[in-house]
Every structure is written in structure tokens, then in C-alpha cells.
Amino acid sequence: MSNPSNLKYTASHEWVKTETDGTITIGITQHAQELLGDMVFVEAPAVGRKLKAKEECAVVESVKAAADVYAPVSGEVVAANSALDSSPETINSDPYGAWIFKMKPDSATDVSVLLDATAYQAHVDSEAH
Amino acid sequence: MGRSAIFVLRLFYFLEMTMTTLKTTPLNAAHRAMGAKMVDFGGWDMPVNYGSQIDEHHQVRNDCGMFDVCHMRVVDIKGDGVRAFLRYLLANNADKIALPGKALYSAMLRPDGGVIDDLIIYFMTEQWFRVVVNAGTADKDIAWMKQQAYTHAPALTITSRDDLAMVAIQGPNARAKVWQVLPHTRAATEGLQNFQAAECGEYFVARTGYTGEDGFEVMLPKEKAEAFWYALNQAGVQPIGLGARDTLRLEAGMNLYGQDMDESVGPLESGLAWTVDLKSERDFIGKATLLANPPTRKLVGLLLLDRGVLRGHQQVHTAHGAGEITSGSFSPTLEKSIALARVPNGVQIGDTVQVAIRDKMLAAQVVKYPFARNGKAI
Numbered sequence: 182m183s184n185p186s187n188l189k190y191t192a193s194h195e196w197v198k199t200e201t202d203g204t205i206t207i208g209i210t211q212h213a214q215e216l217l218g219d220m221v222f223v224e225a226p227a228v229g230r231k232l233k234a235k236e237e238c239a240v241v242e243s244v245k246a247a248a249d250v251y252a253p254v255s256g257e258v259v260a261a262n263s264a265l266d267s268s269p270e271t272i273n274s275d276p277y278g279a280w281i282f283k284m285k286p287d288s289a290t291d292v293s294v295l296l297d298a299t300a301y302q303a304h305v306d307s308e309a310h
Numbered sequence: 311m312g313r314s315a316i317f318v319l320r321l322f323y324f325l326e327m328t329m330t331t332l333k334t335t336p337l338n339a340a341h342r343a344m345g346a347k348m349v350d351f352g353g354w355d356m357p358v359n360y361g362s363q364i365d366e367h368h369q370v371r372n373d374c375g376m377f378d379v380c381h382m383r384v385v386d387i388k389g390d391g392v393r394a395f396l397r398y399l400l401a402n403n404a405d406k407i408a409l410p411g412k413a414l415y416s417a418m419l420r421p422d423g424g425v426i427d428d429l430i431i432y433f434m435t436e437q438w439f440r441v442v443v444n445a446g447t448a449d450k451d452i453a454w455m456k457q458q459a460y461t462h463a464p465a466l467t468i469t470s471r472d473d474l475a476m477v478a479i480q481g482p483n484a485r486a487k488v489w490q491v492l493p494h495t496r497a498a499t500e501g502l503q504n505f506q507a508a509e510c511g512e513y514f515v516a517r518t519g520y521t522g523e524d525g526f527e528v529m530l531p532k533e534k535a536e537a538f539w540y541a542l543n544q545a546g547v548q549p550i551g552l553g554a555r556d557t558l559r560l561e562a563g564m565n566l567y568g569q570d571m572d573e574s575v576g577p578l579e580s581g582l583a584w585t586v587d588l589k590s591e592r593d594f595i596g597k598a599t600l601l602a603n604p605p606t607r608k609l610v611g612l613l614l615l616d617r618g619v620l621r622g623h624q625q626v627h628t629a630h631g632a633g634e635i636t637s638g639s640f641s642p643t644l645e646k647s648i649a650l651a652r653v654p655n656g657v658q659i660g661d662t663v664q665v666a667i668r669d670k671m672l673a674a675q676v677v678k679y680p681f682a683r684n685g686k687a688i
Contacts, residue, residue: 218347218553219364221640221647222619240668242619244363244640245553266617273362 183302184210185277189253189292190301193235196277197253199292204259208280209241209250209272212305217243220269225261225282232256232284234291239281241272254291256284335380336475336535344549351552352446354381359551366554367642370521371685374481375550376542383448384471384529385441385455392439395463396431398594399455401577403587407433413505413518416585417577418451419596423603424573425580427451428565430518432507440507440514442476442527444567458595474514475535477528479547480558482685484525488515491541492528499526520555522562522683557639560648563611563680569622570609570636570650576600579652581609609636610657611679612649612665616672620649620665627664627671630656635665643682650679 184190189197194213198206214220222242232238232252239250260283265271271279286292296304332355341348346357357378359366369375387395396404402416412433418426427447432440443451452470459466479488489496495510499517502508504524507516514529530538543549556566563581565571571580578586578600588600612635614620620638627633633653641648649665657663659678664671680688 218359219362222617224618242640244557244642245358247619247621 184298186298188277189295189297191251191253191295192304193251195250195253197292197295199289203289204283204285205253205256205292206280206283207250207253209276210301211276213248214273214276217241217246217248219244220272223265223269223272223281225265226258228258228261230258232258241269241281250281252284253295254284254286254288256286259283259285333381335378336532337378337380337539340536340539341378341549344543346549346551349552351381354445356381357549357551359553360549363551363553363557364642366548366550367557369548370481370523370550370554370558371643371682372481374479374484374487374525374547375554376539376547377478377480377550377555378539379478379527380475380532380535381445382476383443383445383452384474384476385443385452386438386469386471387441387455387466388438388469389463389466390437391463392466393433393436395459395466396439397592398462399458400431401586401594401596403590403592404431404433404439407431409506410434411502411507413507413516417571417582418454419577419594420573421595421599423576423596423599425567425571425575425577426454426573428567428571428582432516434509446568473532474529475532477530477535477538477542478519478525479528479542480519480521480523480525482524484523487542487545487547488526488528490545491538520562520564521558522564522680523558523685557642560637560639560650561641561643561680561682563650565650566637575652576603576605578605579607579609581650606655607633607652608655608657609650609652610659611677611681612638612651612663612674613644613677614647614649614665614672614674615662618647618667618672620647620667620674625666626651626653626674627666628653628657628661630654633657633663641681644687648681649674
């Protein structure tokens, strides 16, 4: 599965989608879910929480490991995907559909400077060895 | 997602990446051809899964699957007086196995009671016992055995069978699949009891395993391992990675050396009292220490009541003091998180305890284990 070109990415393997109302939707990438394997638990941040860029704010746990999810930019949490409480495995089957939380970013510029799909793929390849 | 967090919270097989060359089993190329995700497991390049670890787990509980366990070490001890030597070397009593082929699970202890390894011994003849030890401890184990034999049984030979491979086939349909692939072994192995083995020419077939399911562990010449693996696959047996091996053994309530016990802790505080014979006259290495130091802690099962996942090294808070999780994971059979934990003796089955997970305290119930065997939750 290739990384959708309409999304932005972080070096810590989150994807970021800018919505028409200026909010952003965040999940973890195909590469991240593949590294972790079968997902069994997701803890999303509380709505209303103010986050700084790169702050730990959510946790995804697979059978074999737990991993932190970081805020891609500074801003406020405006929604959390409660559907993942009962079906965390949708992150494995549909990583770019199974969003974890939404934020109102402090600055749209912060989002625009995140990695694009090509730069993210280069980053993944460089981490492989 | 934090890449560093994956490594901090890695499971037992996510050992530090090193620049050294990993050891490979005779099935390495087959794993890669079957799409395995390979990991560094204690210096061995091993398959963690071939797709979904949870699917692999259910496959074994409901049908059967095969595991590459070539990294484990087969050791043959031969000569007059093997039984007397093992009687002294091991915490369990070798006299319990009188029927040829019968197997016994035992801890091997240091004089101070610490666990050097847990192993299985097979009684073949009074001049030959076969021992299977863990991969990570094999060299240390053999050195210890030879050192003890030098003092107590110098005529014995202790041979590491590096020429053998081992494949475990586990699940309710496992034995039938092995007979389909190795029909000549059927007559000799059909009547095997649980924990009994038979030698069938070049194949050593044991009704043992590490999943809580019926099945065989087959030892065979290394050069025949790959053909055997593919023949099993042709017969419909799916390969299973180390990930599912860990959740299967945890549900079955089986200890993992290096997590649930090691040299710093005794067998009585590791859920292994049933394997330690303190009542007979027999002396064995570690016995005096165990008798002089009654255990103050014990191993119990935990079932997480809140949402989350129990993991090794999480702290457990009880009314009787602190404890620690030794192995924890998500149980695919129970669809809940389960763990083994070492806690103060006063903790009782049914108690509710608190487990520190990141910045939260989550409730867990103390339960009996095993959690699941023979396809079902217990």
C-alpha cells in the first residue's frame, strides 16, 4: 500500500489530513501498523486537551508492543475516535481510514511544512537500514 | 508513532540490535519464502509472524500449526549412571520417569536456588537420557552439566546435538498431519502418552510442546528439516511465528525462562513448586537453600479488568505489598489482557490489585492459571 499523496506525514509515523474546516485528522501510517502488528488497544487523547508539537498524546498497543503517538503540530484536541475502543484492528486493515484524533492546529503553516508522501517514504527507507 | 517506544517496550524477542551476524536455522530461507517478518531473538534470526499473529494463535488452538524451534538445543547424556547423575543435577526427580520414552519437566538450579534453566528430559535407556534446553542458555547449561559431571559422574558423555533440527507441530489436528507426512512413524507414535517420545529411525518424535495443545515435537537431521517443513505445509499445516508462540504459552500458563524466572529467583517463587521434589531423601543441587528459605512470594495469574494491556515489568500494588508482572500480553482466546505476576504470599485468588500502566493505575483480578488449553478458555 502506498502512502496517499493528499496527506502529510511525520518522522514518527503519524499521518495528517487537513479538513476543509481547517482542523486536522491524525492516524498512524501503513508502515507503523505493519511494524506493530495486530492492534488490540488504543488510548486517544481527551477532547479539549492542549498539545504541543511532538508531545506524547495517544498510545497504540499491539499484541507484541506499545507505542506512543505524538502530536504532529501544536493545537487543541477537538475529537477522538471512540470506534477504536471496540475495534482497534481497523488500524491494521485500514490505517488511512482509522483516524485516532482530530486537532485544531495553532497554525496552518505548521501543518504545511510536515513531510509529503515522497519525503516520508524516503524517511521510512532510510530507517530500514 | 514513536519508533523509540517500540524498542523500549519491546517483547522478549526484541533484543538490542547489534552489528553481529545473526545465527540462522535450517528453515531460514523457508521463513523468508513464506513471507515471515524476521526479528533478532537472542542472536537468532527468527520469524515473529507470517501475517497476523492473532490468526496464527487461533490456528493452533483450533486446527494446527508448525513452529521452527531449531534454535533450542538437544543434548544427549550417555553412559552408566545417567539417572543417578540427573537425580542430583535436577530439582525434579528423574526417578519419576520409568517408562521408556517418558519425559519430565524440571528446573536446573544453582546451589543458591537460582534457576539456571528449565528443560525437558527424556528417558530412553538407562544409558541414555535426552535433554532439551533453551536457546539462550544452551552453552551455559552444557558447561554447568559438564562441570557437575566432572565431579560426580566423570564417565558420562554429554553431547550437544548440533546436527539435529527441531520442529513443533501443535494443535488438535497436529498428530494426524505428522502421520500424513511421516507415515512410517505412525505405528511407533500412535500409542504415545502425553510427555512421551519414540525414536523412529532418524526421527525422534515427542508428544510434548509449549502451547497447551496436543501435538508433537519432532527432532530430525538438519539437512532434512526444510523438506519436512514444506511437506507439512503441503499437507495444510500453517507456519506460526514466535509472537503467537508467546501468547499460546502464556495462556497455557507455561513459564518463559528469562522472564518468569532466572538465576536471581528460585523455583518456589516462580510457580514451579510442582516440579520440585523436597520430600524424598534425594539430595540435589539447590535443595539445602530451598529448605532453609521458605518462599515469601509466589507466581499468580492476573486478568485485567480495565482497558489496556498488561506487560512484563509493570508494578503490581496489593494489600500485602508490591509485586511485578513477569509476562503479560493480550490473550486472543479470552480477548482480554492476561499476565503472570510475582506477588507477596498473602495475595489470594479473587483479590483485586492495581497495576501501574504509564500514568494510570488499572484494576486487575488475581486468578488461577492456566488461562486456556485444548482450544478453550479455562
